[in-house]
Amino acid sequence: xxxxxxxxxxxxxxxxxxxxxxxxxxxxxxxxxxxxxxxxxxxxxxxxxxxxxxxxxxxxxxxxxxxxxxxxxxxxxxxxxxxxxxxxxxxxxxxxxxxxxxxxxxxxxxxxxxxxxxxxxxxxxxxxxxxxxxxxxxxxxxxxxxxxxxxxxxxxxxxxxxxxxxxxxxxxxxxxxxxxxxxxxxxxxxxxxxxxxxxxxxxxxxxxxxxxxxxxxxxxxxxxxxxxxxxxxxxxxxxxxxxxxxxxxxxxxxxxxxxxxxxxxxxxxxxxxxxxxxxxxxxxxxxxxxxxxxxxxxxxxxxxxxxxxx
Amino acid sequence: xxxxxxxxxxxxxxxxxxxxxxxxxxxxxxxxxxxxxxxxxxxxxxxxxxxxxxxxxxxxxxxxxxxxxxxxxxxxxxxxxxxxxxxxxxxxxxxxxxxxxxxxxxxxxxxxxxxxxxxxxxxxxxxxxxxxxxxxxxxxxxxxxxxxxxxxxxxxxxxxxxxxxxxxxxxxxxxxxxxxxxxxxxxxxxxxxxxxxxxxxxxxxxxxxxxxxxxxxxxxxxxxxxxxxxxxxxxxxxxxxxxxxxxxxxxxxxxxxxxxxxxxxxxxxxxxxxxxxxxxxxxxxxxxxxxxxxxxxxxxxxxxxxxxxxxxxxxxxxxxxxxxxxxxxxxxxxxxxxxxxxxxxxxxxxxxxxxxxxxxxxx
Numbered sequence: 001x002x003x004x005x006x007x008x009x010x011x012x013x014x015x016x017x018x019x020x021x022x023x024x025x026x027x028x029x030x031x032x033x034x035x036x037x038x039x040x041x042x043x044x045x046x047x048x049x050x051x052x053x054x055x056x057x058x059x060x061x062x063x064x065x066x067x068x069x070x071x072x073x074x075x076x077x078x079x080x081x082x083x084x085x086x087x088x089x090x091x092x093x094x095x096x097x098x099x100x101x102x103x104x105x106x107x108x109x110x111x112x113x114x115x116x117x118x119x120x121x122x123x124x125x126x127x128x129x130x131x132x133x134x135x136x137x138x139x140x141x142x143x144x145x146x147x148x149x150x151x152x153x154x155x156x157x158x159x160x161x162x163x164x165x166x167x168x169x170x171x172x173x174x175x176x177x178x179x180x181x182x183x184x185x186x187x188x189x190x191x192x193x194x195x196x197x198x199x200x201x202x203x204x205x206x207x208x209x210x211x212x213x214x215x216x217x218x219x220x221x222x223x224x225x226x227x228x229x230x231x232x233x234x235x236x237x238x239x240x241x242x243x244x245x246x247x248x249x250x251x252x253x254x255x256x257x258x259x260x261x262x263x264x265x266x267x268x269x270x271x272x273x274x275x276x277x278x279x280x281x282x283x284x285x286x287x288x289x290x291x292x293x294x295x296x297x298x299x300x301x302x303x304x305x306x307x308x309x310x
Numbered sequence: 311x312x313x314x315x316x317x318x319x320x321x322x323x324x325x326x327x328x329x330x331x332x333x334x335x336x337x338x339x340x341x342x343x344x345x346x347x348x349x350x351x352x353x354x355x356x357x358x359x360x361x362x363x364x365x366x367x368x369x370x371x372x373x374x375x376x377x378x379x380x381x382x383x384x385x386x387x388x389x390x391x392x393x394x395x396x397x398x399x400x401x402x403x404x405x406x407x408x409x410x411x412x413x414x415x416x417x418x419x420x421x422x423x424x425x426x427x428x429x430x431x432x433x434x435x436x437x438x439x440x441x442x443x444x445x446x447x448x449x450x451x452x453x454x455x456x457x458x459x460x461x462x463x464x465x466x467x468x469x470x471x472x473x474x475x476x477x478x479x480x481x482x483x484x485x486x487x488x489x490x491x492x493x494x495x496x497x498x499x500x501x502x503x504x505x506x507x508x509x510x511x512x513x514x515x516x517x518x519x520x521x522x523x524x525x526x527x528x529x530x531x532x533x534x535x536x537x538x539x540x541x542x543x544x545x546x547x548x549x550x551x552x553x554x555x556x557x558x559x560x561x562x563x564x565x566x567x568x569x570x571x572x573x574x575x576x577x578x579x580x581x582x583x584x585x586x587x588x589x590x591x592x593x594x595x596x597x598x599x600x601x602x603x604x605x606x607x608x609x610x611x612x613x614x615x616x617x618x619x620x621x622x623x624x625x626x627x628x629x630x631x632x633x634x635x636x637x638x639x640x641x642x643x644x645x646x647x648x649x650x651x652x653x654x655x656x657x658x659x660x661x662x663x664x665x666x667x668x669x670x671x672x673x
Contacts, residue, residue, distance in 0.1 A: 030410070036411075036414055038350075038413075038417075089643055092647050093646075093647075099346065099408075099410070100646065102348060102409070102410055103575070103579070103642075103646060104646055106350060106413075106572070107572075107575075107576075107642040107643055107646070108639070108643075110568055110572050110636075110638075110639045111636055111639035111640060111643075113568075113635075114635040114639065115636055117629070117632035117635075118629050118632045118633050118636060121625070121629065122628060122632070237417070238414075238421060241418075245411075245414070281429065283425070283428070283429040284425060284429060286421070287421075287422050287425050290418040290419075290421065290422055293414070293415070293418065294403060294418075297403055297404060297407065297411060297415070298403055301407055309407065
């Protein structure tokens with residue numbers, strides 16, 4: 001039981017948080033701009049690389065920055081990149097068929113990745129050194145109760161950070177003018193435009209929020225795996241698409257639920273549910289997200305939370 | 311003389327690889343150009359074709375399943391069938407939804423195919439890949455072929471050995487390049503027939519206005535699945551030819567989505583989607599650019615490395631490879647925005663030459 005919680009459930013939850021943050025951006029662009037943004041994973045990756053660069057730079061200046069602090073300037077630059085890409089590579093196609101934008105984003109995926117590979121090289125870079133020790137206080141407290149729960153600090157930070165971002169996001173979406181405008185554009189862009197909403201500024205806000213969540217997810221992922229590489233964005237793309245579809249396109253909280261389900265599923269299938277061997281060989285772990293997505297597309301394309309179906 | 315031979319063989323390899331890419335681009339044209347179906351998993355279908363062909367035709371090997379040592383043509387046929395069957399399953403699931411879902415699903419299926427190849431090491435030899443894949447024409451020099459029927463009818467094994475020894479080592483290269491080009495022309499001919507047939511015009515109608523095509527009583531989903539399978543079948547053949555050309559295939563580098571899927575997309579968009587000749591032209595043009603820029607990069611790195619002696623040429627080499635990908639990506643954006651029709655835009659309405667004038671098509 002303890003083994004299950006410590007080595008399967010908690011890592012699954014952490015992975016789920018990362019997927020959830022990534023899926024928010026995908027579901028917003030898919031729901032409001034109406035195209036599947038293939039370059040989203042690369043924004044996450046760019047954010048993680050920028051964060052590492054700031055950390056490295058400050059270490060050179062004799063200051064050891066925590067990744068979450070170094071992520072602040074990285075977020076600003078990554079949002080700038082997102083808005084720039086939208087302005088010069090997606091906006092020209094706003095009036096044409098959305099599938100052309102998918103091609104453009106597919107191209108931008110490769111462009112951003114090769115840009116990172118040109119600047120930082122193709123090799124893995126260590127993000128944080130050392131072995132992550134379990135949090136002492138939680139271990140003490142739970143072992144007194146007879147079950148020793150081992151949570152490294154990085155996992156605690158990821159989970160708490162995700163909850164904070166979710167709450168802030170919830171507030172923005174439900175209580176601010178900007179959030180209401182976003183929901184209006186999501187429901188009906190033409191009606192929103194005629195009622196005086198500035199659609200272009202709403203779109204810019206989508207890139208800001210999506211970019212913020214993407215960088216957060218990228219940095220969390222780098223904190224979890226402790227390394228960064230240029231293919232990390234591509235590897236995470238399929239699970240976050242699956243999470244967005246599972247939760248329902250255009251439903252940010254559906255995307256969060258989808259992300260958690262897929263993160264948990266990926267870790268839990270490796271648990272020896274029957275007998276001693278893992279239920280599904282860990283080598284196929286990354287196929288689980290695809291399986292869930294395909295089943296969802298057959299059974300209920302609108303997702304768990306009645307999202308849009310195009 | 312040696313230099314001339316070098317140029318000749320380089321041209322042969324350009325033609326071979328360009329032809330294989332043109333076949334893949336033709337397959338994509340059937341899916342995207344004809345039917346507007348977004349396939350982001352070309353690498354996966356090519357890998358299916360390549361691995362099917364390899365497992366069926368290689369000689370018995372302790373490293374992977376089989377090889378069954380079947381005739382090459384059977385390997386190619388089965389490669390096409392397997393690729394088409396996987397496309398049928400994916401198509402049946404996703405095609406009734408909008409193209410974005412198909413794009414996501416195909417990128418997923420490509421990853422799954424790669425995952426299976428990597429993990430099922432008993433069958434595919436996993437990441438180490440399959441070696442010694444027989445290549446058309448060159449395979450004749452292998453003992454298992456010249457010592458068995460039908461080659462044994464004409465000469466004794468010893469006779470064949472001395473015959474092949476009398477040929478230059480590269481004798482099969484022009485023949486192999488020609489074979490690839492002939493297969494490409496067969497696909498071109500068939501696709502052109504399909505495009506001009508009522509089926510092709512129906513495809514264009516469905517692509518351009520799904521609602522009115524449906525209202526006119528066309529089976530939109532059925533036609534789309536047909537086009538998707540057709541394209542995948544052609545891609546399976548492209549994969550089988552790629553396996554022959556490379557002779558060693560492995561899941562990660564051979565079927566890198568950047569080099570397979572994305573490059574084929576650039577070829578089709580630049581050449582002109584919807585136009586079979588455009589697909590072929592784009593295939594050769596982009597491949598020549600891609601392959602030629604490698605030489606140029608090598609040359610310029612030598613120059614840079616001699617000026618800045620403290621820079622490591624090996625690092626420059628890898629970085630320059632990515633710079634090339636970056637430029638190809640920007641080329642795609644440029645074509646999409648400024649020349650959406652490509653070099654050879656699609657001709658509408660799709661009617662054959664004799665009726666073109668009557669239909670008001672300026673040719």
